[in-house]
Amino acid sequence: MQITNKQTRVYQPNKLTFAAYDYSLIQERIMNTVMYYLQEYIKPQFNASCSFNRDKFLAAIDDDYILIDFHPNMIVKPQQNDQLKDSLMNLATIPVELKSYNSKGELVQIDYCGLLSAKLILKYGRTSHIQISMKKEVACLLIELERNKNNQPINYTSFIYECNRAFKSKYSSRIYKMLSSWKSKRMYEVTLDDFRSQLKIVDSYKRYSDIKKNILLPAQRDLKKFADCWFDCEDETFVNRRNRRVYKLNFSIITKDDEKVCKLQKDSVEQLLKTYFALSQEDLKELEHLTNKPGLHARLNCKILEVYDRILGDYSIKDKKKYLFECILNEFPEQFYS
Numbered sequence: 001m002q003i004t005n006k007q008t009r010v011y012q013p014n015k016l017t018f019a020a021y022d023y024s025l026i027q028e029r030i031m032n033t034v035m036y037y038l039q040e041y042i043k044p045q046f047n048a049s050c051s052f053n054r055d056k057f058l059a060a061i062d063d064d065y066i067l068i069d070f071h072p073n074m075i076v077k078p079q080q081n082d083q084l085k086d087s088l089m090n091l092a093t094i095p096v097e098l099k100s101y102n103s104k105g106e107l108v109q110i111d112y113c114g115l116l117s118a119k120l121i122l123k124y125g126r127t128s129h130i131q132i133s134m135k136k137e138v139a140c141l142l143i144e145l146e147r148n149k150n151n152q153p154i155n156y157t158s159f160i161y162e163c164n165r166a167f168k169s170k171y172s173s174r175i176y177k178m179l180s181s182w183k184s185k186r187m188y189e190v191t192l193d194d195f196r197s198q199l200k201i202v203d204s205y206k207r208y209s210d211i212k213k214n215i216l217l218p219a220q221r222d223l224k225k226f227a228d229c230w231f232d233c234e235d236e237t238f239v240n241r242r243n244r245r246v247y248k249l250n251f252s253i254i255t256k257d258d259e260k261v262c263k264l265q266k267d268s269v270e271q272l273l274k275t276y277f278a279l280s281q282e283d284l285k286e287l288e289h290l291t292n293k294p295g296l297h298a299r300l301n302c303k304i305l306e307v308y309d310r311i312l313g314d315y316s317i318k319d320k321k322k323y324l325f326e327c328i329l330n331e332f333p334e335q336f337y338s
Contacts (some may be wrong), residue, residue, distance in 0.1 A: 007228075008161040010035050011042050013145055017157040017177045022200035025170035026087040029075045032164045032173065034116070034132060034142075037068045041143045048151050052144045058136050065117075066139050068132040074165070081127055088118040088130070098137050113138065157181040163227045171215045172222035174199060179229050179253050188251040195249055208239070208246040229255050237295060265297040272301065276308045277324050286325075290332060303331050 012035050023031065041057070044050045076084045092114050100109040113135055121129040145153040159180040164173045178198075182188035196202045196211075205211045216233040223230035231251045232238065240248035269291050273279040290296055307327045310317075317323050 006162055008036065009158055010039060010161045011046075011145070011156055011158050012142065012177075014155040014157055014181055016142060017181050018198060020197050020200055023170065024083075024087055024090075025167070025173075026076060026080070026083055027091055028167075028170055028173040029165060030087060030091060030130075030132075032161060033070055033074050034068060034134070036161050037070065038066075038139065038143055041139075042145065045145050045153055051147055051151060054140055054144065057140065057143075065133040065135055068134070070130055070132075072127045072130055075130070078126070084127065084130075085120065088120070091115055092118055096138050096141070098135075111137070158183075160228055163223075166226040167222045169215075169218040169222055171199060172219040175216075175219045175231075175251075176223055176227050176229075179223075179231065179251055182251075183229055183253055183255070186253050188253060189248065190251075191248050192246055229253050232293075235293060235295065262292075262297075266291045269297055269300050269304070272304045273324075276304065277320055279321065283321065287328070290328070296332070299331070300328075303328060 010032070016035075041052075045052050072078075072081070072084060094115040096113055096115050098111040098113065099107055100111070102108050115134070115138065117133045119131040119133075120127045121131060146155045148154045157177050157180050159177050163176060167173050167176070178190075179188055190198075192208065192211075196205070199215070201211070201215070205214065212233055220231060220233055231254060233249075235252065237252065238250055239246045240250065270279075270284050273284060273287070284291070290300060304324070307324050311320055311323065
């Protein structure tokens with residue numbers, strides 16, 4: 001599957017972003033592609049005079065279904081055709097509950113149906129097209145954005161479609177969309193229990209160390225390589241502990257602009273070390289686990305200048321570099337050994 005430099009922004013309600021489900025990587029790609037094609041109904045809602053009219057939408061199309069047609073190379077490589085079939089089959093069996101209310105707000109009917117139906121159109125024995133059909137009532141759940149008192153859309157997620165096509169881990173897409181929803185706030189905080197529930201891994205990974213190894217680190221690599229925002233689960237502030245057990249995750253959302261600022265700050269710290277302590281590139285490498293962390297740059301600057309002032313007034317300190325490293329070790333003991 002080819003990934004291009006094209007960036008197509010896709011919007012979806014937060015109730016979908018933070019819903020609890022456990023899709024495979026291919027199922028994630030299928031649903032992201034469905035949302036890609038539903039944008040013609042979502043994007044007009046950003047016009048203040050064009051809020052979503054459910055009744056008009058249901059009556060606008062003669063058929064009771066929305067049809068979406070796309071090529072399988074948007075989802076899988078040719079050799080993954082069997083996985084594609086299984087993924088579509090499983091998506092088609094997901095039940096959806098549709099509730100109908102009268103003008104008084106009273107529940108009058110409950111319908112049960114599948115999330116979608118799918119057809120594989122074959123040519124020369126290979127899948128040439130995928131055709132998704134979805135009941136319009138189900139599509140409404142994916143399309144309609146909430147609005148505030150000023151009639152502006154709220155509680156929605158904006159993400160880049162092509163990023164999701166590139167990810168290697170099924171959890172990368174989920175975490176990417178969660179972070180994208182909170183990108184303007186620069187932080188997404190969630191309890192570990194809620195995070196487990198969102199990804200439906202309550203019974204799969206009992207220990208945080210397993211979640212970090214099998215979910216967070218692979219997703220972090222994916223997002224750093226392919227996405228427009230990412231996180232650092234190695235940062236000292238990423239987890240909160242209670243009685244030595246992790247109970248909360250703090251996703252500090254990093255963007256490319258942040259990375260540029262971090263690079264400038266790191267260069268500034270290293271320049272101080274070279275100017276005042278004549279550290280070599282080899283010496284600087286020993287401190288990279290500190291200088292690569294954005295949250296430590298200000299403290300490092302202060303500590304370096306503090307140590308330099310102390311040395312100027314104390315002629316008994318002969319080995320300046322050794323003394324500096326000892327002071328940094330005392331200031332950042334956990335990071336120094338991490």
